[in-house]
Amino acid sequence: MPFLLIGVTISTLARWLSPGGQWVRRLPAHPLLGPLTGAALGFALPACECGNVPVARQLLATGAPLATALGFLFAAPVLNPIVVASTWAAFPNQPWLLVARPVGAVLIALVLATLLAHLPEAALLQPALLEERRLVLPLSQVSLLERRSGVIGADPLAAQALAAAPRRTPRAPLAEILGHGSREFIELAALLVFGCVIAALVQTLVPRPWLLAVGGAPTLSILALMLLSLVVSVCSSVDAFLALGFAAQVTPGALLAFLLLGPVIDIKLVGLFGVLLRPRAILLTAVSAVLVVLLIGQWVNLWLL
Incomplete structure (x- = not known):
């Protein structure tokens, strides 16, 4: 919840x-x-x-390129100083993780951003976010009808001049910005709590030893730890310390898979992604992330075992 508040604060200040x-x-x-x-x-x-979701939403709403916003959404949870420091503190004797985790996060972000960029924005983004985004994009990229604003049948030369002219958006009153940020925090916090409730139920009903029982098998260990990362919804800032508890029982590829997949997709993130992406895009994100992480984990096991 504190990191969600940090993300909403950053997006509010940017707005x-x-x-x-x-x-x-x-x-x-x-x-x-x-x-x-x-x-x-x-x-x-x-x-x-959790905190990256509101920031990524603000980037998309203010017209950021899809590739940049999606790269931030998927890679930034691992590529921040807090997570890098926590990974080093948890695994000081395994320096390869300090390289493999950020590199793996960037690779996943590249793959996901490339795949999702092939979808039309109308099929990728939620309608409310799409309307906000179209309002700030220049007329050379979005028509007046797509914006749901402007005058039908306006002079094309006038519309072209308007598209070329620099637009200055007046700064909204601070009270209005704070109110918007508060509502955004409450909505995202409700989704976060709901996702955590589901994750807690799964953790209670599914015994963790079942997943760790196959920790020594090269492929099964990766699949087991990926499943564990989906249901054990923890923050990317502390998941390295959670992984430390079973690091000696699993293969290196499985350990890396746990540290890579959780920050990209887990139970609580599915609800949060609902404010950004349509269900089809969320499903594509989840399937692609699982396949990429599985391949990375297999390669690491071939390299280190």
Whole structure:
């Protein structure tokens, strides 16, 4: 909950300090540079996966390129100083994890951002977010009808001039911004609590020893730890200490898979992603993330075992 509050605070400050989001729209839209830039923002905006959701939503709402916003959403939970420090503190004798975890997070973000970018925005983003995004995009990218604003039958030359002219969005009153941020925090907190309740029920009903019983098998250990990461919904800032409790019982690839998959998708994140993505996009994200993490874990086991 504190990290969710940090994320909402960051998005609220961004909404007040840069109401038009002009700097956001200057971020690279390149298929490779976009996700890498978004991932690098994790160093400047340290928040766990829960706190990243409101920040990513604000990036998309203010017109950030899809590749950059998605790269931030999926990679920044691992590429922030708090998570890097916690990973080093938990595994000081396994320096390969300090390299493999950030590199794996960037690789996952690149794959997911590339796949989701092939979907039309109308099939990717939730309707409310899509309308906010279209209101700030220039007319050269979004028509007046798509914005649901403007005059039908307006002079094309006038519309072209309006598209080329720089637009300045007035700064909203601080009380209005704070009210918006408070409502956003309450809505996301409700989804977070609901997801945590489901995760707690699963953790209570599914004995953890069942999942760790196959810890020595190269492939089954990865699958078991991936399943564990989906149901044990913890913050990316502390999941390394949780993994420390069973690190000696599982293969290196399974350990890395646990540390990579949880920050990208787990039970509580499915509800939070609902404010950003449509169900089809969430399903594509989950399936793709599982496959990529499984391949990474297999490669690590081949390398270290």
